[in-house]
Amino acid sequence: MVGRIGKRIYLYLILLFLYAPIVMLVVYSFNESRSMGRWNGFTLKWYAELFKDTEVLRALYNTLAIAVLSAIIATVIGTAAAIGIHEMKRVKKAIVMNLTYLPVINPDIVTGVSLMLLFVFTKPFTGMGLGFFTMLLAHITFNIPYVILSVMPKLKQLDRHIYEAALDLGATPFYALRKIIIPQIMPGIVTGLLLTFTLSIDDFVISFFTTGSGVSNIAIYVYSMARRGVNPKINALSTIMFLTVLILLLIVNKRMNKDNSRVKESLR
Amino acid sequence: MRRTCYAYPYLVWMAIFIVVPLFLLLFYTFTVTTHEGIRLTLEHIKRIWEPLYLMVLLRSILLALICTVVCLLIGYPVALILSGKEYSQNKVLALLFVIPMWINFLVRTYAWMSLLGRNGLIDMVMEFLHLPSVQLLYTDHAVVLGMVYNFLPFMVLPIYSVLTKMDKSIIEAAQDLGADYITVLKRIIIPLSLPGVISGITMVFMPAVTTFIISRLLGGGQYILIGNLIEQQFIVVGDWHFGSAISFVLTVIILITMGIMRKYDKEYEGGAIW
Incomplete structure (x- = not known):
């Protein structure tokens, strides 16, 4: 042709x-x-300047601390949730799964704004102003569904006879969970951990609404600088962000393809 | 011990951080605080219908629609070519169209700021060619360009994945029966790829209508779309009632769009090949 x-x-x-x-x-x-x-x-002077800027370094610290903490906490809560949801009855399961999809499909700006309302509304009771901690809570919240969605397929693949055999042989349910189920769904858990870490690093909108004055992450820093115009220092910072997320996502994607290609086919 | 109890911490978490905030949003949307206390009201919702705000709402929807149409027109051929015979084995090429989805959209938008701005690359090229310099940054064009650039991969990917899964023997059968390429495209390929098109449209339209970064960075400080209006109400003005009302309306628009899209999707599946 x-x-x-x-x-x-x-x-x-x-x-x-x-x-x-x-x-x-x-x-x-x-x-x-x-x-x-x-x-x-x-x-390389823009990179050098970048790493001399204390504001950037503090933002970098916030970004990484929130990414690590939110990924770990979300993975623990999410994995436990997936195991629980997997055992639920049909109707209950459908309701909970729909609730899980809600933050995934809701626009970021609405999630961010509604969380901000919650944090400001509860401040008189909890004494917790907008800042690092509220941003962390927000990140955990939008991360948990992604852990559940990465662990669920692994649970569906599971052969439940092995778990039952362990119980027959005298294992306590918790021991069987630890020795039988967790090792088998481990790839899903690790994928969830990496994915949530990446999503947390990448987030701007939700962080923007749930943080207070003085506490920013890298994305918020870029936004506030970019509003004032083009600046070579942001070029350098953007380059670093681009490469970091790219490398992380290539790892996650590789894992997901390896783990899920068989599951996806069997589900179809 | 029943294992379902492992989900309880999550359920409590989601109740506090997803369900309660959404109810708070509803609460702020439909209430007003006066000296006598809090009472129900529709005034915030009505305020959106003032011409000033209605224009912002309509312009956001219009720009998002333009962006969606442009993405579809540019993206469909890309998906079609990538899934075709020559390129179907070339996974790397397909990956190249997906990678931009992963780049932080702040970075992607910022990149255009420096290209379009004064003394930016485009300005320099125009100068080099002895053409009058064009001020693209801080115009509607720049905003639409930024949106198309950001969301094009979201259109290509779903269409591409539907097209690659399509049964190629149907196309061959049509060709054996004497259909030319245009007929095959019109009668077979496009109808069968509709689910991909629909999810592509949803994936482009939704972020386009809610964006406030692209309009802020490429449209300038005076440029207001619905996302900017929400940001302004919460961050600058501090009118949470009105901000919540706009967020509420935005959510409703998105739910309606999703509903319509899903309905078309269902109809398509029901009608199958006929």
Whole structure:
């Protein structure tokens, strides 16, 4: 067909559209000049400046601390929840699963705003103002559903006879859970952990509404700087963010493909 | 001990952090605080119907629709070509279209800021070609461009995955029976790919209508879409009642869109091949 070359050109044009801005951003984060239009030579000074900026370092600390804590807590609560939900009766299970999907489909801005309302509304009772802790609670909340959605397929794959055999042989239910079920759903748990860690690092909207003055993460920092205009330091920071999330997601994706390809097929 | 109890911490958590906040949103939407106390009201909802706010609402929906249509027009051919004979084995190429979905959208939007702005790359190219410089940043065009750029992969991916799973022998059968490419496209490929198109439309329209970052960064500080209005009410103005009311209306719009989309999806499945 004549269209063969046309098709190729079309694909490459779209790829150019998708990648050109990002490539430009990365390239110009090494540019000596402040202006995007001129190339004055290679430099790492924007990266150096970035790591001298205490505000950036504090934001980085917040981002990582919240990502690690929220991923671990969400994974513990979510895994336990998945095991529990798996045993539920049909109707109850359907209700709980719909509730689980709610934060996934709700727009981020609505989730963020409603959590903000909760935190401010309860402040007189809990004494907890908007800040690090409220942001952490918000991250745990939007992360838990993703853990459940990564662990559930593993539970469906499980052979329940092994668990029953363990009970017959005198294992207590908790011992059987620890020795039989947890090891078998481990890949799902690890995927959930990595996924939630990545989602937490990547989040902007929900963090923006649930944090208070003075406490920001990297995304909020980029936003507040970008509002004031283009700045090579943000180019450098964006490059780091881009590479970090890309590497993390390649790992998660690889795991998910390996784990779930068989499950997905059997579910279809 | 029944294992369902392992889900209880989660249920308590979700009740506190998902259900209660949504009820608070409803509470703020439909109440007003006066000297005599709190009473029910519809005034916040009515306020959205003032021309000023209605315009913002309509413009957000319009821009999101334009963005969705452009994404569909650009994205469908991409999905079609990628799932075609020449490229179906090329998983790396397909992956290249998916990777941008994972880049933080702040970074993606910021990248365009520096391309479109004064002394940005586009400005430089125009100068180099001795053409008059165009101010693209802080216009409607820039906002739509930013939206299309951000959400295009969300259109390509679902259509692509439906097309790759399609039974290719149906196409061959049609061709054997004498159908030309256009007929095959119109009668077979497009109808069978509708579920992918529908989920693509939902995945593009929803974030496009709620965005406030793209409009803020590429549209400038004066540029107001519904997302910016919500942000403003909560962060700047501090009118939580009105902010909640807009969020409520936005949620309703999205639920209606999802409902319509799902209905079409169902109808399609019911009608199957006929």
